Amino acid sequence: MLTLKYIQDNQEEVIERLKTKHFDAKEIITQIVEADNERRATQSVVDQKQNELNTLSKSIGQLFKSGRTDEANEARSKTAGLKDEIRSLNAKLSESEEKIQELLVQVPNVPHPTVPEGKGEEDNEVVNSGGEVPALENALPHWELAAKYDLIDFELGTKITGAGFPVYKGWGAKLQRALINFFLDEATAAGYKEVLPPLLVNEDSGFGTGQLPDKEGQMYHVGADNLYLIPTAEVPVTNIFRDVVLDEKDLPVKHCAYSACFRREAGSWGSHVRGLNRLHQFDKVEIVQVASPDNSYEVLDQMLAHVQSLVEKLELPWRILKLCGGDMSFTSALTYDFEVYSAAQKRWLEVSSVSNFESYQANRLKLRFRKTGEKKTQLAHTLNGSALALPRIVAAILENNQTPQGISVPKVLIPFMGTDLIK
RNA sequence: GGAGAGGUGGCAGAGUGGUCGAAUGCGGCGGUCUUGAAAACCGUUGACCUUCACGGGUCCGGGGGUUCGAAUCCCUCCCUCUCCGCCA
Numbered sequence: 001m002l003t004l005k006y007i008q009d010n011q012e013e014v015i016e017r018l019k020t021k022h023f024d025a026k027e028i029i030t031q032i033v034e035a036d037n038e039r040r041a042t043q044s045v046v047d048q049k050q051n052e053l054n055t056l057s058k059s060i061g062q063l064f065k066s067g068r069t070d071e072a073n074e075a076r077s078k079t080a081g082l083k084d085e086i087r088s089l090n091a092k093l094s095e096s097e098e099k100i101q102e103l104l105v106q107v108p109n110v111p112h113p114t115v116p117e118g119k120g121e122e123d124n125e126v127v128n129s130g131g132e133v134p135a136l137e138n139a140l141p142h143w144e145l146a147a148k149y150d151l152i153d154f155e156l157g158t159k160i161t162g163a164g165f166p167v168y169k170g171w172g173a174k175l176q177r178a179l180i181n182f183f184l185d186e187a188t189a190a191g192y193k194e195v196l197p198p199l200l201v202n203e204d205s206g207f208g209t210g211q212l213p214d215k216e217g218q219m220y221h222v223g224a225d226n227l228y229l230i231p232t233a234e235v236p237v238t239n240i241f242r243d244v245v246l247d248e249k250d251l252p253v254k255h256c257a258y259s260a261c262f263r264r265e266a267g268s269w270g271s272h273v274r275g276l277n278r279l280h281q282f283d284k285v286e287i288v289q290v291a292s293p294d295n296s297y298e299v300l301d302q303m304l305a306h307v308q309s310l311v312e313k314l315e316l317p318w319r320i321l322k323l324c325g326g327d328m329s330f331t332s333a334l335t336y337d338f339e340v341y342s343a344a345q346k347r348w349l350e351v352s353s354v355s356n357f358e359s360y361q362a363n364r365l366k367l368r369f370r371k372t373g374e375k376k377t378q379l380a381h382t383l384n385g386s387a388l389a390l391p392r393i394v395a396a397i398l399e400n401n402q403t404p405q406g407i408s409v410p411k412v413l414i415p416f417m418g419t420d421l422i423k
Numbered sequence: 424g425g426a427g428a429g430g431u432g433g434c435a436g437a438g439u440g441g442u443c444g445a446a447u448g449c450g451g452c453g454g455u456c457u458u459g460a461a462a463a464c465c466g467u468u469g470a471c472c473u474u475c476a477c478g479g480g481u482c483c484g485g486g487g488g489u490u491c492g493a494a495u496c497c498c499u500c501c502c503u504c505u506c507c508g509c510c511a
Contacts, residue, residue: 047480061441
């Protein structure tokens with residue numbers, strides 16, 4: 001969330017820039033500012049009263065010690081009124097604080113000035129592309145290829161769990177493992193430290209990265225223990241840094257993680273989500289960085305370059321979209337999506353989303369750092385990106401690499417697969 | 424699941440009703456000494472809110488209560504550790 005100070009100091013700018021996200025902030029910002037002003041006024045009165053009481057208490061202690069019991073008791077009788085006042089002021093204070101908090105979490109992150117105007121996907125800006133779309137005759141979609149070579153069994157997954165939980169088999173399973181290892185090796189080589197995080201997180205973690213409270217319905221919830229299945233490794237990995245104060249010299253911190261991801265995807269199913277296009281459970285390698293505000297956008301570019309190198313090495317046709325205001329997430333300041341082209345479906349499939357959250361998550365997480373030589377801490381910037389999400393990569397590989405002899409394995413995956421052809 | 428112990432500053436670890444935001448040690452920072460370093464010695468060293476500033480306020484796992492006054496007493500929740508049981 002945004003900091004109160006930032007909102008107080010930049011009210012007009014916040015309202016103006018949030019228009020890009022089609023969020024009318026005027027009223028809520030006004031309410032926040034008013035509530036905050038009230039809170040501060042109350043706070044200063046409480047502080048003053050508390051100070052009186054503290055002073056009085058101390059003197060009572062001293063009077064008792066020196067045996068002046070009468071004077072002590074007299075002083076003691078004066079405290080009752082003060083205590084009542086403080087009690088009611090404190091109640092008022094928590095009311096203001098609750099209200100502020102409630103309003104604050106409803107305000108999305110302010111988009112970066114370069115974010116394009118637009119309502120939805122159709123307004124995203126293609127900023128770069130590469131690779132070649134293969135010319136294929138009678139190309140089969142990946143779900144048919146998966147059945148033909150017995151790589152993925154969707155019906156079996158439905159039997160065991162339900163729709164959206166495929167069972168990978170044989171070369172299909174091995175391809176998953178190959179991709180995970182390839183992605184992790186690449187990330188590690190690029191300086192990201194590998195972590196293997198828990199797949200369930202508590203409420204605090206869900207709040208820290210912004211899934212809670214507003215995306216509650218998108219996560220699987222284990223009611224008995226009040227835990228959530230992670231929708232992305234971003235959640236546990238970024239929460240490593242919750243309530244942490246880093247040194248400037250330790251920045252940027254770079255982590256990568258493989259995890260299964262679980263998404264309820266409530267109400268988002270249709271004919272275009274056949275096969276691997278949308279799942280409840282899928283595998284993904286995520287990269288996360290904690291950076292200084294001074295260079296977080298350079299870090300974002302560096303992450304983009306990393307993801308680009310992955311799709312290039314996999315020899316897939318790719319493009320990068322800069323998301324418009326209307327298509328961006330609540331918490332992001334700037335997001336780039338990577339898409340790969342799937343030759344049989346003849347569509348672009350999103351395989352990565354790389355974002356700079358600036359200090360929006362950091363403020364929720366209380367993730368700060370201290371500049372060298374300075375005493376004061378400040379909020380760090382957090383960034384993350386998929387590198388990469390597997391299912392659609394698998395879909396594109398299967399569809400684009402199909403030959404009459406079988407599926408040709410991308411060169412970089414041959415060492416991991418132990419074959420150059422799936423047949 | 425049963426029994427017990429415990430959660431205090433970056434870490435270790437005192438503190439069981441009053442000048443305790445908290446002893447002491449380690450670590451960190453600054454200095455003296457030294458050609459340099461180490462050692463030794465001296466000093467300093469938490470976070471947050473508020474204020475132009477002085478100052479004030481809050482924080483000893485979370486929440487609530489008792490009291491003029493709580494790290495210290497009471498209630499409650501969470502977590503950690505040890506032993507036993509069960510178990511990949």
